[in-house]
Amino acid sequence: MNSITTPSYSVHFNETAYVALNNHLAKSNYSKIFILVDENTHNCCLPIFMSKIEGEYDFEIIEIEEGEINKNIATCTQVWEVLSELDADRKSAMINLGGGVVTDLGGFVASCFKRGIEFINVPTTLLSMVDASVGGKTGVDLGPLKNQVGVINQPQLVLVDTDFLNTLDQRQLNSGFAEMLKHGLISDAAYWETLKGLAGFDNLDEYILRSVAIKNEVVQQDPTEQHLRKILNYGHTLGHAVESYFLESKEHELLLHGEAIAVGMILEGYLSRKLTGLGKSALEDIKATFLGRYKKVEFERKDIDTILTLLKFDKKNSHGNINFVLLKKIGEPAIDIKVTPDLLEEAFAYYAE
Amino acid sequence: MNSITTPSYSVHFNETAYVALNNHLAKSNYSKIFILVDENTHNCCLPIFMSKIEGEYDFEIIEIEEGEINKNIATCTQVWEVLSELDADRKSAMINLGGGVVTDLGGFVASCFKRGIEFINVPTTLLSMVDASVGGKTGVDLGPLKNQVGVINQPQLVLVDTDFLNTLDQRQLNSGFAEMLKHGLISDAAYWETLKGLAGFDNLDEYILRSVAIKNEVVQQDPTEQHLRKILNYGHTLGHAVESYFLESKEHELLLHGEAIAVGMILEGYLSRKLTGLGKSALEDIKATFLGRYKKVEFERKDIDTILTLLKFDKKNSHGNINFVLLKKIGEPAIDIKVTPDLLEEAFAYYAE
Incomplete structure (x- = not known):
């Protein structure tokens, strides 16, 4: 390598x-x-x-x-x-x-x-x-x-x-794999297709190299996260809030980082369909891929309320606005998209469908 | 200004x-x-x-x-x-x-x-x-x-x-004044003479500006403290250890920062006389000036032992060596001077004389 x-x-x-x-x-x-x-x-x-x-x-x-x-x-x-x-x-x-x-x-x-x-x-x-x-x-x-x-x-x-x-056990490998899938979603539709097709985690070397290279290209162009680097946060705005909530909650099993952002990538896929033109079949592809690989999380009403409260503490927010990275299509992100609270509710409903 | x-x-x-x-x-x-x-x-x-x-x-x-x-x-x-x-x-x-x-x-x-x-x-x-x-x-x-x-x-x-x-009260002003005296010692003998002659703290504006300018010149030439910036640590290697010891000790009155480095500047003046050629009259001038302005500190045997132990934690030390900034003469520093433990003992004895 x-x-x-x-x-x-x-x-x-x-x-x-x-x-x-x-x-x-x-x-x-x-x-x-x-x-x-x-x-x-x-x-x-x-x-x-x-x-x-x-x-x-x-x-x-x-x-x-x-x-x-x-x-x-x-x-x-x-x-x-x-x-x-x-x-x-x-x-x-x-x-x-x-x-x-x-x-x-x-x-x-x-x-x-x-x-x-x-x-x-x-x-x-x-x-x-x-x-x-x-x-x-x-x-x-x-x-x-x-x-x-x-x-x-x-x-x-x-x-x-x-x-x-x-x-590592399979669950830990799967958690890391979520970030690799994200690299496909934000920058390379072909890479997304390739990763989706992988059956196991036995020969990941070339894909690890590819993922590190993708992240490095993005970071080099915008080290201090003024613009392009934000695309790496796809799935993380809601995913972090979900992860934090499960970390603190006594009632829930711990979610690994990749498992939480897998939820976030479905939720933010829904927002992308509504706000940045992501196609219906692309959204369905995203949902099916992540639910096929990561156990579906059950959210109760009070869970969602707390998660939405945690959202405002996300580091990427400023002046009280919640900014999302969304997708125009698979492989093509859009940054600094503002989302209204009612759409966030809809996204959780879509996830639960 | x-x-x-x-x-x-x-x-x-x-x-x-x-x-x-x-x-x-x-x-x-x-x-x-x-x-x-x-x-x-x-x-x-x-x-x-x-x-x-x-x-x-x-x-x-x-x-x-x-x-x-x-x-x-x-x-x-x-x-x-x-x-x-x-x-x-x-x-x-x-x-x-x-x-x-x-x-x-x-x-x-x-x-x-x-x-x-x-x-x-x-x-x-x-x-x-x-x-x-x-x-x-x-x-x-x-x-x-x-x-x-x-x-x-x-x-x-x-x-x-x-x-x-x-x-501020007079004691706090006097504490800050020690850093200004240091600026004279490390870079400008005329400034040292001027400051020594000041009777009170009523008209400091031009000297504050001068001290900030001296420090800024030094820092600009060496922002990460690889070489020249070290001169700002004159009096601080021993002064910090003295200050830390008095901060933690239940038996002693608290020393202000400037009061501690005033002690350090006398001690390191003695080391300068021994190691870097500082003149006898210059050393006496330094000692008389600081003892004239700052109350003499009484060190017992156990105080000195603990202070010398604290020395090794100073951030400027590496590989177990204790490096000092000393003076060749007033206004002219020398960096990275290694000092043996017996000389440190002698310095405390000179301070106590």
Whole structure:
């Protein structure tokens, strides 16, 4: 597999990833290297990762509790305290080995420790490989508000070792696959068709590369999300609200990120049909594809009310308006579309049909 | 008074400051403007500040508890929660009206809220006017470790209204004056002589402008503190450790920042005499000047031991080395000077003589 170059760093794949890593470590002269893991990646990924390191470095392992519920300021503070206790200094570096929680939180922790130390991301889930590996977004949640606190800051390197996908169950793989389907919807109808036709997750390498390349093209053209980059939020405006609600709610089973944005992509498909000219058969294709792959979520009246309240906290909203990314057709997005509350209600009704 | 232009924003003084502010607010179309204050600036400065605002804006006041002891992550989290509750969005802005605690913490809070909203700093103490108004350092303390968590990020504007100095007592003014004396020591022997000769703090405007200009020149040449900017840390390596120790210690009276770095500048003056050729009379001048203006601090054996332990946590240290900025002569600094532990002991003995 190839490498993908962003303006400030490179994403390296599989065999070339470890060559790049070893070269980088050899020339960087870090005073210490901290590897951030959660319990899962500590057990399943760290031994593999360490076996690929050539040369002697001063490593320290920091383990955080797994799960989105721990992606918060309290966990950051714990890591900052451990870094201090272990004498991390400005020439130290962090390697974030894990899914989106570890890379988002670890990137934020590194970006703020002593006003910024260098970090390397090694995404271990399909979701973090295709979504978190480019773009420089770091951050943590504030209560139910996803990624409410964070910064934009770029890692030194991103390493994608698709062998780590063998440590994931089907549900986790499916969650990441939702972001790949989104890449098709917002930029490439042929890619959407190809992905739809895939029966399993055994040979994803070329599609992971394709998805990272799509995201990188978008981010390069608009790093600070003034215009084009917004298209990556397709399905996320409602999807994030759904995800936050299920995260906080005691009554519901947890929804994975991809499962929540799968709901969001159907809901926002309906809005696209009403507001930006998405065709009827395209909408039906979107709904059938996601309901075929992701379990249908049952929403009660009070669920919908709370989700619509959470919507207003979405980072992309300003001046009290809720702006959506919608689709003109599959592969062609439209940004900054305002949606009235009654259409949101209709969208949930369409989802439930 | 003039304005001083940095690469990304301007520092405006007195009458021109409010003209610049009103122009900026009129063109910025912020969805809401949050003014961060502490109890003191809420009472003493906010009414003056608000009286200068022309036009109607949606202001919200957020008050934090005063004092360095509250410059921490817990206070940041409270402010992030209040911002969320009050519907702050990406087009909102923060105005930080206060001393270094408010501007350092407020700048960090704004830089991380939804991955960054715009902010304006209005320093109200002499210290924050001459020290915090340029350079873009934001951050908070982590226990006894000063500014351990933060980012470098620039405000939109900095407004220096020297009328706010009338709200300060002599001790606070004297604390800020220590940073101005430092500006003389590191860059301009004539400025040091002038400041030494000042009897009171009644007519500081031209010197505040001079100090901001000195700091701005240094920061412009080295924004990320790779080399030249380090000279601003003269007196701070030991001064910070002294300040941290007194902040945490139950047995000692609190030392203000300037009082702590006054100690640091004498101690590091001694190191300069030993290591970088500072003359005997220059060292005596430094010691007499600071002891003439700042009460001598009594250090016991255990105080010194703890302070030397804190030293290793200073952000400027790496690979276990403690690097100092020292003086070759008054007005001429030397950076990256390594100091052995026995010399540090001698410096404390010299201070106590």
